[in-house]
Amino acid sequence: MSPMKTSSATGADPSFKGKLTIHVDRPGATIHRNIYGQFAEHLGRCVYEGIWVGEDSSIPNVRGIRSDVVAALKRLNVPVLRWPGGCFADEYHWREGIGPRNQRPRRINTHWGGVIETNHFGTHEFFDLCEQIGAEAYICGNVGSGTPREMMEWVEYITSDSDSTLANLRRENGREKPWKLAYFGVGNESWGCGGNMRPEYYADNFRRYRTFVKNYSGNDVYAIACGSNGEDYNWTEALMSVAGAKMNGLSLHWYTLPTDVWAAKGSATDFREEQWHSTLRQTLRMEELIAGHSRIMDKHDPQKLVGMIVDEWGTWYDAEAGENPGFLYQQNTLRDAIVAGINLNIFHQHCDRVAMTNIAQMVNVLQAMILTDKGKMIVTPTFEVFEMYKAHQGARLIPADVSATAYKLGDQAIPSLSASASLDAAGKIHVSIVNLDPNQSADVSMRIKGCKGRNVTGRVLTADAMDARNTFEQPSAVKAENFSGFEMVDEGMSLHLPGKSVVVLEIQ
Ligand code: AHR
Numbered sequence: 179m180s181p182m183k184t185s186s187a188t189g190a191d192p193s194f195k196g197k198l199t200i201h202v203d204r205p206g207a208t209i210h211r212n213i214y215g216q217f218a219e220h221l222g223r224c225v226y227e228g229i230w231v232g233e234d235s236s237i238p239n240v241r242g243i244r245s246d247v248v249a250a251l252k253r254l255n256v257p258v259l260r261w262p263g264g265c266f267a268d269e270y271h272w273r274e275g276i277g278p279r280n281q282r283p284r285r286i287n288t289h290w291g292g293v294i295e296t297n298h299f300g301t302h303e304f305f306d307l308c309e310q311i312g313a314e315a316y317i318c319g320n321v322g323s324g325t326p327r328e329m330m331e332w333v334e335y336i337t338s339d340s341d342s343t344l345a346n347l348r349r350e351n352g353r354e355k356p357w358k359l360a361y362f363g364v365g366n367e368s369w370g371c372g373g374n375m376r377p378e379y380y381a382d383n384f385r386r387y388r389t390f391v392k393n394y395s396g397n398d399v400y401a402i403a404c405g406s407n408g409e410d411y412n413w414t415e416a417l418m419s420v421a422g423a424k425m426n427g428l429s430l431h432w433y434t435l436p437t438d439v440w441a442a443k444g445s446a447t448d449f450r451e452e453q454w455h456s457t458l459r460q461t462l463r464m465e466e467l468i469a470g471h472s473r474i475m476d477k478h479d480p481q482k483l484v485g486m487i488v489d490e491w492g493t494w495y496d497a498e499a500g501e502n503p504g505f506l507y508q509q510n511t512l513r514d515a516i517v518a519g520i521n522l523n524i525f526h527q528h529c530d531r532v533a534m535t536n537i538a539q540m541v542n543v544l545q546a547m548i549l550t551d552k553g554k555m556i557v558t559p560t561f562e563v564f565e566m567y568k569a570h571q572g573a574r575l576i577p578a579d580v581s582a583t584a585y586k587l588g589d590q591a592i593p594s595l596s597a598s599a600s601l602d603a604a605g606k607i608h609v610s611i612v613n614l615d616p617n618q619s620a621d622v623s624m625r626i627k628g629c630k631g632r633n634v635t636g637r638v639l640t641a642d643a644m645d646a647r648n649t650f651e652q653p654s655a656v657k658a659e660n661f662s663g664f665e666m667v668d669e670g671m672s673l674h675l676p677g678k679s680v681v682v683l684e685i686q
């Protein structure tokens with residue numbers, strides 16, 4: 179047992195009180211490990227530089243994939259990786275990304291900066307990356323500008339162990355055995371960049387294209403339909419009623435902007451408490467969106483056979499000065515770490531329906547885990563949260579009731595605490611708690627029902643400033659540390675959580 183170090187006890191900082199009860203005696207659904215999924219698009223410096231540097235690069239690499247990034251990602255136990263987009267997916271033609279690299283066509287990446295896409299990172303390179311980091315593959319197919327035949331042949335090329343021409347082409351290109359293709363998306367944002375379709379039209383297209391996504395050689399593809407943009411509940415209703423029986427998963431996209439205005443989202447690093455509060459307010463809407471779409475899915479699918487796949491989420495700020503605005507590069511601060519912790523807690527609470535999520539994106543784009551500058555690499559505060567939370571992967575959700583005074587700014591109020599808990603196969607309990615208030619620490623009385631565990635350890639992520647971040651000059655400015663702000667009491671613990679912090683406790 180560690181002595182509790184509280185500055186509030188000495189009156190040194192303002193604090194508020196909260197209560198948390200976890201019901202270890204009532205374990206619920208499993209938190210699917212895919213809730214910790216990632217997304218890598220051919221966008222800006224995500225794939226090229228962030229992952230792929232080529233075999234001849236002076237940056238250490240294995241078959242062209244940079245080793246520092248792979249080593250960092252392995253620390254996260256990345257369960258699944260979505261690729262190649264995003265909007266890019268509906269312009270991508272897989273045959274252009276196989277065979278000798280110097281013969282692959284050069285295309286214009288029309289969505290993202292108009293730069294040349296060399297196609298040097300294609301199907302073989304993607305599966306090599308998945309194998310290097312230990313992730314399952316989630317490929318998003320091209321509905322917008324591709325054909326059902328193209329989609330069908332891609333799946334055959336990847337997964338068939340037969341003597342077919344396509345399977346043999348894969349062998350000629352260096353891969354004898356088929357890969358496992360676990361997840362396949364039938365189009366991306368078909369309501370927007372993926373074809374500007376109406377829901378009924380896309381629902382019929384989903385039925386058509388999905389028919390040709392086949393299972394070869396024992397591979398069993400989980401087919402994901404393009405879902406709604408934020409609160410477009412009409413899309414979910416149309417998809418579930420017309421095509422619900424033909425899908426395994428239905429996606430949902432929701433990005434966190436500090437404002438509602440796309441043209442003036444706000445800076446990733448230059449913000450005040452007003453933007454801190456509004457960003458957290460916006461991100462908390464994930465709860466209402468998941469609940470709203472779940473209600474519609476429940477109506478059509480009461481057995482919860484169709485998974486909700488939140489395959490794009492995260493913060494989206496104004497492009498950084500000096501960067502190509504089409505590259506969506508942004509820095510990542512403690513604010514992003516708080517956003518990550520809140521969303522992961524929400525996903526846990528809905529794990530009976532949410533089967534996968536994919537934060538956008540893995541390297542150098544939007545709310546990234548990793549930032550690179552040519553040969554240099556740093557991990558972000560968001561990475562730290564994913565590492566702290568990874569113990570929840572595959573564990574059973576434990577009900578967690580949390581209450582505290584609201585965090586108010588002006589006439590706006592949001593919860594000051596967010597929490598979730600789980601029980602893993604080894605009997606260890608993990609509790610993750612976020613203190614959203616940047617100014618006040620939280621004195622939380624935690625009751626543990628149905629467990630006598632008394633060995634407690636913890637990790638905490640916090641910093642003095644809301645905009646604290648890791649840079650190439652100071653790569654460890656925001657880093658998880660051991661947490662000692664707890665004391666065992668009857669039936670539970672007293673916790674002292676610093677302001678603007680994420681804490682994960684392990685109890686056994
Ligand atoms: O993640 C960046 C973009 O956001 C994706 O390409 C698109 O699907 C979404 O609009």
